Amino acid sequence: MKKLISLVCLLHFTPIAFASTTVLTADRMVDVEAGKIVKNAVVVIENDKIIAAGQASVTPYAQDAKVIALGDATLMPGLVDMHVHLVGSNMHGYNSLSVSLPRATINGVQNAERTLLAGFTTVRNVGAEGFADVALRDAINDGTVPGPRMFVAGPSLGVTGGHCDDNLLPYEYQHFSEGVADGPWEVRKAVRRNIKYGADVIKFCATGGVLSKGTKVGAQQYTLEEMQSLVSEAHLRGLTVATHAHGTSGIKDAIRAGVDSVEHVSLVDDEGIRLAVKNGTYFSMDIYVTEYILGEGAKAGILEESLAKERIVGKTQREAFTKAVKAGVNMVFGSDAGVYPHGDNPKQFSRMVQFGMSPIQALQAATINAATLLKKQLELGSISPGKLADIVAVAGNPLDDMTKMEQISFVMKGGEIFKAPVAP
Numbered sequence: 001m002k003k004l005i006s007l008v009c010l011l012h013f014t015p016i017a018f019a020s021t022t023v024l025t026a027d028r029m030v031d032v033e034a035g036k037i038v039k040n041a042v043v044v045i046e047n048d049k050i051i052a053a054g055q056a057s058v059t060p061y062a063q064d065a066k067v068i069a070l071g072d073a074t075l076m077p078g079l080v081d082m083h084v085h086l087v088g089s090n091m092h093g094y095n096s097l098s099v100s101l102p103r104a105t106i107n108g109v110q111n112a113e114r115t116l117l118a119g120f121t122t123v124r125n126v127g128a129e130g131f132a133d134v135a136l137r138d139a140i141n142d143g144t145v146p147g148p149r150m151f152v153a154g155p156s157l158g159v160t161g162g163h164c165d166d167n168l169l170p171y172e173y174q175h176f177s178e179g180v181a182d183g184p185w186e187v188r189k190a191v192r193r194n195i196k197y198g199a200d201v202i203k204f205c206a207t208g209g210v211l212s213k214g215t216k217v218g219a220q221q222y223t224l225e226e227m228q229s230l231v232s233e234a235h236l237r238g239l240t241v242a243t244h245a246h247g248t249s250g251i252k253d254a255i256r257a258g259v260d261s262v263e264h265v266s267l268v269d270d271e272g273i274r275l276a277v278k279n280g281t282y283f284s285m286d287i288y289v290t291e292y293i294l295g296e297g298a299k300a301g302i303l304e305e306s307l308a309k310e311r312i313v314g315k316t317q318r319e320a321f322t323k324a325v326k327a328g329v330n331m332v333f334g335s336d337a338g339v340y341p342h343g344d345n346p347k348q349f350s351r352m353v354q355f356g357m358s359p360i361q362a363l364q365a366a367t368i369n370a371a372t373l374l375k376k377q378l379e380l381g382s383i384s385p386g387k388l389a390d391i392v393a394v395a396g397n398p399l400d401d402m403t404k405m406e407q408i409s410f411v412m413k414g415g416e417i418f419k420a421p422v423a424p
Contacts, residue, residue: 021046021065022415025056026393029075032367033382035360037399041075045389048415053383070393070410070421076363077382078121078390078413080370081345082284083242083263085338086111086150087128087136105132112136112147114343117419119408121390122149122370122380124334126203126242126263127156127164129178134198146418149390151374153242154199155179157190157230162221163209163244179204184229187222191233202234203263206243207250210293210309211302211339217309218247218267227257240373242284246313248272255281261373263334266317268324276329282373284334285321287355288348290314292340322356331357332373333366349398349405359399389415 022045029041042059044052052059087108089099099107108128115123125133137150157179158164166177181190191202206222208215215221222230227243234241240260245251248267255262255275261282265272268283276283293302293310325331333352335345352362371381379388393410411419 020415021062023061023065023067024070024075024391024393024412025067026070026073026075028073028397029053029383030077030360030363030399031383032077032360032364033384035364037074037397043075043383043389043391045391045412045415048389050383050385050387050389050391052385068417068420073393073395073409073421074397074399075383075391075393076398077367078380078392078411079119079346079366080122080124080333080374080380081115081120081148081335081337081366082124082261082332082370082373083126083286083334083336084115084123084342084345085127085336086115086123086125086147086342087132088338101130101132104129105135108132108136109139109145109147111338111342112140112145112150114341115337115345116146116148116413117408117411118343118345119392119405119411120148120345121392121411121413122374122376123151124201124242124370124374125150125152126201126244127153127179129155131155131197131199138198149380149413151201152199153201153203154194154197156203156205156244157181157187157194158205159221161214162205163207163212163215164205165212182226184226187226187230188233191230191237191239195237195239199239201240201242202230203242203244204230206245206254207247209244209246209264210313211306213303213305216247217313218250220247220250220253222250222253224253224257227254227259231258240375246317255279261332264317264336265320265324266313268320270323273320273324273327273329276324277327280330282330282332282369283321283324284332285317285324286334286336286339286348287318287321288351289336289339290317292344296340318351318355321352325356325361330369330373331361331365332370333362346405346408350402353402359402362402363398389413395421 024043029038040056133152140147156164181187243254246266368381371377391412398404
């Protein structure tokens with residue numbers, strides 16, 4: 001009797017947590033790890049995790065589970081964009097000087113939601129002044145604002161007068177971007193500072209760039225010695241390193257220095273591609289953005305100097321993309337959204353296929369490949385039991401037409417639904 005009373009008391013005073021089970025069904029699902037379509041798909045989600053996934057005939061679930069039937073749709077892992085700038089504005093050149101850091105951060109809240117609703121449940125934010133991306137990441141993690149899971153770099157590191165500096169103002173203003181660091185020990189200190197204030201990835205500029213005033217797009221900026229110091233300091237602390245690099249020598253020295261990913265990679269040569277394959281270096285190539293820069297850039301304030309540089313590198317970058325894919329370089333999806341409006345990120349998928357990838361390779365670049373580069377492949381990147389329930393869907397089959405990726409109809413992040421088709 002005493003045991004029974006004790007048990008009753010225990011049940012009365014101890015809260016019991018019941019798991020919340022959701023089931024997604026669709027005509028098909030992309031298994032990005034196997035590189036194939038699974039027909040008549042079922043995904044079982046408990047709280048924020050996937051507990052089962054596969055064909056309906058072999059994937060049982062509880063009868064009282066909440067079932068969301070998506071019908072003629074394709075389920076995919078939540079997409080990952082490895083090169084975005086959420087904090088900022090779609091203003092360039094001298095127009096950008098009118099945007100304060102508080103306003104840029106507020107814009108980041110809107111940009112984060114647009115990115116999430118476009119199907120990107122995870123992003124790597126590669127550069128933001130004032131550690132505003134750290135604040136945005138933390139606000140999203142706390143549930144204060146909606147947005148993708150963020151991995152952030154804080155201020156990008158670069159040489160005095162280089163692409164990661166701000167060269168718009170004349171000498172008398174004595175203005176430098178906060179990520180400017182010259183010399184091996186100064187770059188180590190800059191890495192340490194970024195980590196101190198919350199960065200979980202390091203980004204630096206190895207060469208000149210298209211949108212920076214006064215830099216030659218192909219010219220190397222950091223020396224090999226500086227790059228080696230920077231990368232070794234970041235790796236010592238367990239962080240990955242991304243480098244902005246258009247120019248040939250800068251790309252190759254960055255790979256030799258041990259960077260984890262090279263961004264843009266516009267002027268890479270055959271030796272650079274071989275080095276990337278040998279070292280397992282990832283390429284993140286924003287091959288859609290050239291269309292925006294040359295089509296809409298002047299209206300957004302992009303300088304004629306920058307437009308001229310884009311006319312040079314755009315075609316070459318796409319040719320390099322084709323070569324890199326054919327050579328077997330590790331590729332991830334990186335859009336450079338922020339140069340163009342956030343939410344338009346998926347427009348790059350069709351270009352990736354146009355310039356050499358199969359549809360499944362393009363999806364792998366934005367899912368399992370990206371998760372692996374982030375060292376989060378056990379948590380993200382595929383619809384697999386044990387991983388976080390980051391799942392998106394489109395009507396029809398995107399492997400037949402990759403422009404369908406521009407119309408994501410369902411978005412779930414961590415088991416929470418942020419977008420769903422309107423019920424008939």
